[in-house]
Amino acid sequence: MTDKAELAFIVNPLDRAAPRRGDPDWLKARREQEAVRNIAFVGDKVLVSANGATPHLAPPCPDWPGRAGAGERSVFLGLAPDGTAVFAELLDADEEAFAPFVARGDLQAIDLRSLASEGALPAEELGVLAQARSLLGWHATHRFCSTCGAPTEMGDAGYKRVCPSCGREHFPRTDPVVIMLAIRGDKCLLGRQSRFAPGVYSALAGFVEPGETIEDACRRELMEEAGIATGAVRYHSSQPWPFPSSLMIGLMADALDEEISLVDEELEDARWFTREEARAMLEGTHPDGIRAPNPIAIARHLLMSFVSGGRA
Numbered sequence: 001m002t003d004k005a006e007l008a009f010i011v012n013p014l015d016r017a018a019p020r021r022g023d024p025d026w027l028k029a030r031r032e033q034e035a036v037r038n039i040a041f042v043g044d045k046v047l048v049s050a051n052g053a054t055p056h057l058a059p060p061c062p063d064w065p066g067r068a069g070a071g072e073r074s075v076f077l078g079l080a081p082d083g084t085a086v087f088a089e090l091l092d093a094d095e096e097a098f099a100p101f102v103a104r105g106d107l108q109a110i111d112l113r114s115l116a117s118e119g120a121l122p123a124e125e126l127g128v129l130a131q132a133r134s135l136l137g138w139h140a141t142h143r144f145c146s147t148c149g150a151p152t153e154m155g156d157a158g159y160k161r162v163c164p165s166c167g168r169e170h171f172p173r174t175d176p177v178v179i180m181l182a183i184r185g186d187k188c189l190l191g192r193q194s195r196f197a198p199g200v201y202s203a204l205a206g207f208v209e210p211g212e213t214i215e216d217a218c219r220r221e222l223m224e225e226a227g228i229a230t231g232a233v234r235y236h237s238s239q240p241w242p243f244p245s246s247l248m249i250g251l252m253a254d255a256l257d258e259e260i261s262l263v264d265e266e267l268e269d270a271r272w273f274t275r276e277e278a279r280a281m282l283e284g285t286h287p288d289g290i291r292a293p294n295p296i297a298i299a300r301h302l303l304m305s306f307v308s309g310g311r312a
Contacts, residue, residue, distance in 0.1 A: 008116035008296035009240045012127030014078030014086060021076050021157035030076070030085035037080070039088040039132055040064070042095050044244075045109040046129055048120075050102075055120050057129075058107055066093030075135050075158025077128060088132035090140060112242060116296045127240070134245035135159075138172045141244075146170065175246045178217045179205035181236075181302040182228055184255040188278060188306050189228060191270035199291045201273070201281070203299040205248070218251050226270045227261030230254060236305060239298045250298045252305070279307045 020026050030036065040047045040060040049058040060067060067089075074089040101107040112133055116126050135158055142161060145152050150165035161170045181203045182189040190201035206221035208214060215233040222228045236250040260270050273281070280286040282303060293299040 006295040007239055007298060007301055008126050009130035011123040012131060013081055013124050014128060016078040027076060027157055033085055035084045037084055037086045041090050041136055042093060042098060042109050045111050048108045048110050050105050050108045065097040066091035072154055077131055088136060090136040117294055130240045130242040133242040135172055137244040142170060176208040177205055177246045177248050178208060178214055178221060178251055179203050179248050179298055180218045180251040180253045181306055182222055182230060182253045182255040184258055186275050187272040190273055191267040194268045199289045200293060201290055202293045203302050214249055218253055224264050225266050227263050229256040231256050236302055248298045250302050275307055278303055282307060
């Protein structure tokens, strides 16, 4: 049960070519390659071809709306193993503008969470899409300089923005999030928020705060959300989570007590589950109808490790 093959967004075969992407001539040559590959987004959804038995990413067409001036909205993702350059662009149009294409069966605009949950694309594609969505989302929300307020310009093929007014450089951010399974003996701690699907319990999670270690963030979040004191913390795995741009850091933590107190009211419920209960959740056979998180999420894989007897 420790196989992480289903964990979404962790496989990305691209060479990001960091030493080359600041060279405009090199980038221009990559864009003009016959086999160049472009991935198109409308808002936070990717455009997928609806033709054929299986969905595949649709290359942008000249007649699509919102492609004018795409250079400022296009980022270089990297080189595929065969040397093909891969770019992603955020179209300057809303989803409604693509209704005619959707109606005639050419396209679908699908969010990444659905694509991953449905297993509609190979793992390698999902990893590339996670990179693209995070990067394009950052550009869409960081168009102005945080120092002087002037409009910024894209640089380094999309891996920074530069303020022509004050010269400040801004770089894409990724927010670290700890997600942890607290363990005490033969039990693990799970909780649920009101927004969860009915019956689903998951590992507790929270953002790492400034000046905080991963271990301290884990201990703080467990205390804040459930009133549980924690001792040793062990790393399990990590996962890019492009909603909008986080890095989920999976942890196992030794709980020092079992008295739950929902301190900050972020959770609507939290409880201890035995190893056998956790196994039933994973198998969909829990007598109370309680279910484990989606297979694409790291929380389920923490639970799988616990059920298989692992401590990390």
